[in-house]
Amino acid sequence: MRATTDLTGIYRILLERFGPQHWWPGDTPFEVMAGAILTQNTNWKNVELAIRNLKDAGLFEPHRIHVATTSRLSKLVRPSGFFNQKAEYLKSYCRYYVSRHGADVDRMRSAPVRRLREELLGLKGIGPETADSILLYALGRPVFVIDAYTRRVFSRHGVLGEYDAYEYWQRFFTERLPKHARLYNEYHALIVRLAKDHCRSKPDCSGCPLKDLKVVNVRKGVKVL
Ligand code: SF4
Incomplete structure (x- = not known):
């Protein structure tokens, strides 16, 4: 079966697999x-x-x-x-x-x-x-955080170059996602979880929820085959 998805779809896949991550660790x-x-x-x-x-x-x-x-x-x-x-x-x-x-x-x-x-x-x-x-x-403001894990996961699927400018990466996400702090919060936490569990320096793709993800055209979205 073929299906297409976008960044929201990837978010759903990750959330379904890992569940809410309850970030950030900090009492205040x-x-x-x-x-x-x-x-x-x-x-x-x-x-x-x-x-x-x-x-x-x-x-x-x-x-x-x-x-x-x-x-x-x-x-x-x-x-x-x-x-x-x-x-x-x-x-x-x-x-x-x-x-x-x-x-x-x-x-x-x-x-x-x-x-x-x-x-x-x-x-x-x-x-x-x-x-x-x-x-x-x-502060709970809707600002998408880009870190090394985000770059690693998405560059491995050809979305952008791993070392492309921070602003370029950030724009990629914010232009394609609804502007909600809670969504950005959970999405970033899920990417970190994915990178720690599967997308390590040596990736363990078997069993990874994104193992079938292929980028077809960044402008039109991301396609899962
Ligand atoms: S399938 Fe998973 S582990 Fe493999 S490169 Fe993609 S995100 Fe990383």
Whole structure:
């Protein structure tokens, strides 16, 4: 049997296989923000250790991080790797969050998304993936996150080049999906799950829900044969 599908159809296939992923791991929006910064180039377990250290030291609060010394922060976030840089990035983010938004997530959320994104991208150590993760997962704004897993999965099916520009990848998804934060949230989480379970550096295509996916024409959609 032949059937055609598009990005929404792929989403349904993934959701049916893996179920809701309940992202992002983080008890509060600020924990999601800090996690998005600390998770760069490391796995989530190491981020959890760093956040645990900050909490145990009574520092896990934007104003306190803002005024803490970089050397103290570095020691606490050490498990997340690149700890000197990450301490600086976290401090710089907290300076922004406190001074621009009064460390008030609702106030930040009410600002225009385009302006927020520009401001975030102007901060030290915040690139598009981190900025968009904060916008989507901490603030609930409809911004599709592109990461290495997204690039890997979809480039292996010929959708785009793995190293094509971030904005190009992002546009590919946002032009083809309804603009809903919940959909973007779940879709990204499902892609990560797919990449971890099947689409690893050495792909395990047998049993993968996308094993029959072939791209026929990106402009017209994606066809499953
Ligand atoms: S079929 Fe293979 S290449 Fe495609 S997403 Fe699954 S594991 Fe990756």
